[in-house]
Each structure stands twice: as structure tokens, then as C-alpha cells.
């Protein structure tokens with residue numbers, strides 16, 4: 001069958017022809033890239049203005065996330081930037097370079113804890129250096145004492161971890177985020193248990209937009225809203241949303257923006273649900289956005305949403321791919337290897353599209369997801385559907401920046417497999433994301449009475465595992481060829497190989513020696529890879545072979561591997577549907593957490609010879625209104641701002657938050 005690889009292959013040619021410079025900066029374990037926004041120039045003036053004001057609303061939320069991550073992040077950033085801007089010494093000296101690297105790391109992580117591991121950074125410059133530089137400056141209004149800030153920066157024992165997930169500890173007391181204050185985990189759990197009504201079929205997302213504190217011995221929630229916490233930043237968000245509403249593409253989009261504004265004003269989670277429903281049901285608008293307290297990974301209890309925003313518009317051609325998947329959603333649900341009792345009779349409104357990101361902000365900046373599926377509330381997803389997107393200009397940037405980095409030569413077992421990856425990894429990786437987001441998360445159902453948070457601290461890992469397995473299982477299905485999304489029945493092997501290699505070995509490059517795997521997506525990939533490796537052992541499905549003292553992944557039976565993905569998917573769906581916490585915990589603890597030190601050491605060593613940063617993120621393009629006679633006649637987009645200048649500009653021009661909050 002001679003099917004084309006949809007529009008992606010055409011786009012690939014386009015981007016290959018130009019000499020866009022994707023790499024911006026690199027430091028520590030980070031590489032900063034830039035992304036293109038193809039199609040922006042062709043949008044109507046109204047759409048450009050809409051996007052412009054939405055991007056302003058996006059950037060204005062930045063400080064909220066900084067403060068959510070730790071209460072001293074903003075004072076620390078202001079102090080560090082003041083020193084950086086006023087430094088008159090030798091900028092090539094080692095001490096200044098160490099200082100600059102630390103500041104770059106803090107910028108990238110939106111605070112003093114690594115964005116991924118959530119461990120606190122260790123500065124390589126000295127207390128004395130910082131103290132001496134501060135002495136040269138006029139008294140700064142850091143709103144925290146110098147002693148406090150120095151303890152935060154230099155004392156490794158203070159606020160050591162932003163999000164602690166270690167079983168058996170008080171996860172609130174041991175997490176350095178700013179989502180709870182003066183309360184214990186037991187108190188918070190008791191507080192929310194008392195609020196929840198198990199018979200409520202449409203529960204709000206409790207705790208999503210609040211800080212939980214103790215006032216006069218009583219547990220109370222302080223809402224993030226106009227007039228509440230983060231008011232100064234939220235007012236600027238609201239101001240720009242209101243301007244954006246003037247350029248809405250249609251009435252339903254205008255209502256979406258207005259309802260979001262109402263929610264920012266009243267802080268009422270019922271209004272947020274109304275907004276989420278309107279947003280999920282709007283599949284006609286070309287321009288779209290996320291703006292609010294969304295993902296709960298930063299909260300060890302999985303309740304409070306980290307502030308984020310992504311503004312985007314639909315990539316019409318590439319969206320054909322996800323539309324084909326969506327229109328077959330029921331077929332995928334019916335044919336999945338899960339138990340009938342856990343399937344949805346009717347998969348509703350799985351809307352999926354490929355988008356072009358126009359700005360990344362808050363929790364999605366500089367590190368960003370490549371696929372998103374929202375809203376998070378299960379009952380809304382079931383009753384009103386969810387929207388699932390793949391950020392293809394972002395995956396394109398990753399792909400372009402990775403060419404020729406030596407990864408395949410170092411880690412891929414043979415030329416044949418490397419060629420498979422070259423030919424099919426980009427498309428199967430994108431398809432994996434599409435399947436994960438638009439079908440995987442939306443598939444299956446909870447049995448009546450099972451709570452959304454029944455799997456507690458392991459909920460995110462199990463949910464990501466479920467969506468990944470769904471995607472992996474179907475990548476190898478002849479259905480994808482039948483509906484024209486792949487042209488080669490062998491193509492799926494590219495993603496299978498890369499997935500197992502990553503889960504068993506290469507993702508360990510992100511982990512420091514001696515540490516456990518903690519982040520939910522990494523745990524999920526390890527869980528899957530280790531489980532299928534072990535369960536396929538008797539049949540030699542996956543082998544770890546040694547060549548010249550190096551370990552390589554060899555997959556002997558791809559179809560058997562698919563069978564194992566299906567088996568594990570059935571079990572993970574059962575665990576989810578029944579809320580079987582002990583089984584979730586056993587799987588996570590057995591397969592997802594502990595690292596084999598020998599293979600870990602080997603991976604780190606092999607990586608150290610390549611110049612590949614474990615983490616990547618992005619600078620945003622700059623949008624500038626062109627004004628003639630007091631009227632905006634166009635919005636210009638430029639790509640030449642570098643990392644430092646973008647961070648300093650955001651800090652200077654978009655920092656409305658009083659740090660005392």
C-alpha cells in the first residue's frame with residue numbers, strides 16, 4: 001500500500017530547506033532551543049491580535065508559578081538579577097561564570113529546585129562572592145532577609161526538595177513548595193475528605209486553586225483570585241484576557257474567555273468547571289489557549305494546579321491525522337485488550353488536533369510538554385469530552401535539533417534499527433503522542449464509587465502508564481495502516497525500540513547517581529519497560545546484549561512485545577477502574593523506582609562522551625504590535641531574542657506580584 005506519511009513529511013522538507021538556528025543556549029544539564037511558529041503570518045489581523053493579548057496574559061502569570069514553587073523564589077530571583085545586572089567585575093571569571101550558570105538554572109526551573117527532579121540546586125559560587133556583590137548595591141527590596149535567602153541558596157538541608165513523593169513520610173512537611181503552610185498531610189487529607197461527598201457525580205477539583213493554611217488552629221483554603229492570593233498578577237491576566245475577548249473569533253470563544261475571567265474574579269471552582277466545559281466543547285475556533293491552574297504534578301497530594309498557559313492555533317493539515325484517530329475512537333475503545341466492564345460504552349467527543357504553539361508560559365516554560373489532554377476533571381471528560389493536542393512545532397524543533405548528535409551510533413544496536421529510527425521515529429513518536437493524548441487518557445472508565453484520587457501518590461504514574469500502553473499497543477495495529485496513518489507495517493518497531501531503550505536505559509541519564517526515579521512520566525516508562533522485559537524473559541522477547549563491554553537493547557520478537565503491552569494495559573486499566581491502590585503501589589515500587597547502579601553508571605558514562613543535554617526547553621518568539629495612527633495594523637513575530645535577555649525582560653516587564661504574597 002502506498003500511503004503518504006500525511007502532511008508531516010511535506011513539512012519536514014520545508015523546514016529542512018531553511019537554516020533556522022534551533023539552538024539558543026546550553027548550560028548544566030540543559031539545552032535551550034527556539035521554535036518556529038509557521039503559519040502565524042498568514043493569520044487574520046483579528047486572530048493575530050487575539051493571540052497577542054493571550055500571549056500577554058500568558059507571560060503575566062509567570063511569577064505565580066515561581067511563588068507556588070517556593071515562597072522565596074521571587075525574592076531570590078530579584079536579588080540574583082540585581083547582582084547580575086549591576087556586576088562590574090570580570091564576566092569571564094570562574095566565580096561569575098558559576099554564578100551565571102546558577103541563575104540560568106534557576107530561571108529554567110522557575111525557582112531554586114530542578115524542574116524535573118525537584119531537588120534543590122547546588123551553587124558552585126561562594127557565599128562570600130554573593131555577599132560582596134550585594135554589599136556594593138543599594139539596599140534591595142528582596143522582601144526576605146539576606147540571611148533567609150542565603151540559607152535557601154547555600155544550605156543544602158533547607159528546602160531540599162520541592163515535591164517529595166517518598167512513601168511513608170509527611171509529604172507536605174517534607175516538600176518545599178508553597179502550596180501548603182503550617183499543616184500536616186493528615187490534616188489536609190482529613191480536611192478534604194470531610195468536604196467530599198462520595199455521591200456527588202460532578203465534584204469540583206478540590207484544592208485546585210488554593211493554598212491550604214492554618215488560621216487560628218483551623219484549616220482554611222486561601223483562593224488564588226482577584227482580591228485573593230496572587231491578585232496583582234491575576235489582575236494583569238484578566239486585563240489582557242478582556243482585551244483578547246474583543247478579538248474572539250466567535251461568540252462561544254468570547255464566552256469561554258469571559259467565563260475564565262469570571263473564575264479569576266470569584267475563585268469559584270464551579271465557575272472553573274463551567275469554563276472547562278465550554279472550552280472542551282469549542283472545537284471550531286482556530287486559535288485556542290490554556291490559561292490557569294492546571295496540572296497537579298507539583299503537589300505531592302495531586303490537588304493544587306500549577307499555573308500555566310499555552311497559546312496556540314490549529315495546524316489544519318497535520319490535524320487530519322488526529323481527526324482520523326478521533327473519528328475511530330469507539331473502534332479503539334471496543335478493541336482494546338481491557339476487560340469489558342472497564343470500557344466506555346460510548347466514547348464521547350474525543351477531539352484531537354495538532355497545534356502550533358505561539359507561546360509557552362508558567363509551568364509549560366521553558367520546559368514544555370509535547371502533548372496535552374484537558375480538562376482533567378473525569379466527569380467533564382466523560383460527559384463533555386476532552387481536547388487533546390500535539391504541539392508539532394515543538395516536536396519538530398526537538399527533532400531538528402537532535403540530528404547528528406551521536407545518540408543512535410552510541411545506543412542503537414545495529415544499522416538496520418538505526419535506519420528504522422531515522423525513517424519512522426518522527427512519525428511514530430508523533431502518533432504515539434496523538435494516541436496517548438487523544439485516545440489513551442480518554443479511554444476506559446472508573447467503576448461506580450471509585451474516586452479520582454484512589455491511587456493517591458501513584459495516581460499520576462499509573463495514569464501515564466495507562467495512556468502510554470494504550471498508544472504502544474495500537475501503534476502496531478494494522479488499523480493504523482487501514483486508516484492511512486502509516487504506510488509500513490514495520491514502522492511501529494521504531495517507537496517500540498526507542499521506548500524500551502529509553503525505559504530500560506537512556507532515560508537514566510536524567511538521574512543523579514544513587515537517586516531513585518521519581519517523576520511520574522519517567523516512572524511510567526520505567527515501569528512499562530522493566531515489566532515487559534521481565535515478563536518476556538522466558539521467551540527471550542527482549543535481550544540485553546553486550547558488545548565491546550557496552551549494553552545494548554535487542555528486541556527479538558516485536559509481536560510478542562505488543563502482546564505484553566496489551567497484558568499490562570489490561571492490568572493497569574483494572575487497577576485504575578477498581579481504584580486498587582495496593583496493586584498500583586506494588587507495580588510502581590517493583591518496577592518504576594529503583595535504579596540498577598551498574599547500568600546507571602554505564603549510561604551516564606556513555607552519555608558523558610556525547611554532547612546531549614538530558615533536558616531541553618525553549619525561548620519564546622517575541623510579538624510586537626505594529627501601530628499606525630494609534631491602531632494596531634499588524635503583529636510582528638521575531639525569533640532572535642536569546643535566553644538571558646528573555647529571562648531578564650520577563651523579570652523586568654512582567655513582574656507585578658508583590659513578593660509578600
Ligand code: ZN
Pocket residue numbers: 436441463464467
Ligand atoms: Zn499523559
